[in-house]
Amino acid sequence: MSGKAGRGADQFMVRLPEGMRDRIKAAAEANNRSMNAEIVATLEEKYPRPVLxxxxxxxxxxxxxxxxxxxxxxxxxxxxxxxxxxxxxxxxxxxxx
Structure with missing residues (x-):
């Protein structure tokens, strides 16, 4: 990810299926990061920035x-x-x- 996202970054509200929040929380704890950072890291893997x-x-x-x-x-x-x-x-x- 290029740079840290902050309060001024794009925000997107999403509804999670039952149990997913707990799975994200567990993954975030295992990786020593916030839930937001865990979600962003997962999205970066799936949708990488185009190579310049x-x-x-x-x-x-x-x-x-x-x-x-x-x-x-x-x-x-x-x-x-x-x-x-x-x-x-x-x-x-x-x-x-």
């Missing part, structure tokens, strides 16, 4: 930089990784158009 390609590219770039900076990474592997990164970016740019 820009965020994934940034993660990949960070990982690539870490690998390239590692003194144990061979020059050949660095060369191949750089080629792979450029080709991936080229394909992404081409797909956007």
């Amino acid at each position: 390609i820009e965020e994934e590219i940034a993660k990949a770039d960070a990982l690539l930089a870490k690998i390239l900076a590692d003194p144990n990474t061979s020059d050949e592997n660095k060369r191949l990784l750089a080629l792979l990164a450029e080709e991936t970016k080229r394909l992404i740019r081409r797909r956007r158009t």
Whole structure:
């Protein structure tokens, strides 16, 4: 979940079938969180936030930089990784158009 929901967050009233509140409460206690946090976590699993390609590219770039900076990474592997990164970016740019 991105950020904490607060009092200003969207609210949605829902009627629960008999016994469900108790099951949610038990799960929340087992996971050391509030019932609201338990419900939100369950909904996040079922309805994940759409993946933003820009965020994934940034993660990949960070990982690539870490690998390239590692003194144990061979020059050949660095060369191949750089080629792979450029080709991936080229394909992404081409797909956007």
